[in-house]
Amino acid sequence: MQELPTLTVSMIGAPGSGKSTYLHALYATMTRGVGNCNLHEVTNNADVQILESWHDLGQGTSLPQTSVKPISYRFVFSREMNPSALLDWTDFRGGALHDFVGVDGSLDTQTLLNKISLSQAIFVTLDGEHFRKPVTPERREPLARAMVTHRISSVITETLTRRTARGLAWPSITILITKADLIDWGGGPGRTLTGVVDEVRNLLPVAFQPRVCTAVCPVTVGPLQTLPDGNVRPDGVDPNDVHLPLMFTMTHYYRxxxxxxxxxxxxxxxxxxxxxxxxxxxxxxxxxxxxxxxxxxxxxxxxxxxxxxxxxxxxxxxxxxxxxxxxxLGNLRVFEGGSPARWAAGRRA
Structure with missing residues (x-):
């Protein structure tokens, strides 16, 4: 295979926020192709493993939790069947973000932090369950703790300052609101996309500072209703908009x-x-x-x-x-320095 530029992609979020599920949904969607764009795994065994796990989810078997040993993937991104970039993507367990490092800490935590500092793209997963109701000032701090947004902010800040010191371009930041089907978009006040974006801005202001390019994207893999045996309803797997964050990431890369x-x-x-x-x-x-x-x-x-x-x-x-x-990019909300990016202006809702 020709030598391709490598993009390191990191995904961070609280345990149970849907990181692994999103990754599987994205890969399953992009292997079929969206808008003449495709993904495929460099290693055949890894391709089989991730697609079998996705198939099992569609049959009602929940995805296994990621262990302290991260799972690394090497995805080739192609446009019109021309390979253009290699995505170095590692799936870490949710708890790795806020564990200690060093002799009393976890090895995968240090690996995660190193990966993030080298990343050209950072995906932040926020559980849509927390956005069922408007994030009022009274709810903001408890939800920030639940979604570990303080820790996420610290890691993003450290990454940007490190890359600035080394003269490196800043990564794109994609804020995924997973399980977006849980949000009553037609319900009470603030349940429009604009309202939710404003709530995200208050939870993660670091992602809207000058020079930072950020996209906010609600995504869903389907209802995934849990059965008494701990698995999910087989008819609950129905991905929606999972490709948009990747399209934004690649657009930012090319820009x-x-x-x-x-x-x-x-x-x-x-x-x-x-x-x-x-x-x-x-x-x-x-x-x-x-x-x-x-x-x-x-x-x-x-x-x-x-x-x-x-x-x-x-x-x-x-x-x-x-x-x-x-x-x-559709109606994906993209911001540069906190203001809507003109090059990504889409529909508004």
Whole structure:
């Protein structure tokens, strides 16, 4: 397989918030394909394992809880059957986020924190059960504790400051409101998407600070009603909108790549201009020193032209992908620095 750029994706949230279930639903949906985009696992055995678990869920068997040994996946993202990125995605147990590290802590907690610091995309899962009713000021603090949003905020803050110090681009942040079917969208006050987004903003203000690009997406895998034996009703598996967070993640990735390529193209253009000026300034002379200098400058100019061509093609590919993917974001709410992102403006409800 060709060498692909790797995106590290981290998912954090409270235990039971639906991280593993969402991951299985996303993979099952994207293997079939959405909008000419697909996912597949690099390793055949991992592909079989995740799809068998999804099949078992559809037959009524609950997914096993993730243990202290994380499960790593390597998904290839393809658009129009052209592989474009490798997603390094690790499924951690819910408790790993707020355990101690060090000799008295958990090994998977340190691994999780390291992964997050390297991530180009962070998925935050918030249990939709907590949004059944409006998150009033009186309920906000108890719900923040239940959804561990204080800890999530600390981890995001540390990640952004670390990446700033290293001169790295910031990751996209996707806030998943899982089990969104539990919310009575047509019910009482505040049960519109706009109202829920405002509540999320109050719970996780760090995700809406300047320069942070964040999407808020309610998703559902279906009612998943629990039976007396602990399993779920087989007819309760019905994923909805699970692909949108991935579409946002990839759109943000391409936007970041295009921005970096555009900056580099500007530097290369300036370098090309300088080389041309230096060539034009050389005297018309047959002296060996002048000939050698002209030859060296011409070689440098050709190398710059080749690099410009490579970067321009990559930039064009990114902009084409941005146009195709952004059109599929639907009514996904995307914010840049806390304000609605103009490039992702969709329907409002």
């Amino acid at each position: 970041t790549a295009a921005h970096l390529d555009d900056q580099h193209l500007g530097k290369l253009a300036a370098e090309r201009g300088s080389l041309k000026e230096r060539l034009a300034a050389l005297p018309q002379s047959s002296r060996r020193a002048v000939r050698d200098q002209r030859l060296r400058l011409e070689q440098e100019l050709r190398a710059v032209e080749v690099e410009i061509g490579h970067n321009q093609r990559r930039y064009d590919q990114s902009t084409q992908a941005i146009s195709a993917l952004a059109a599929r």
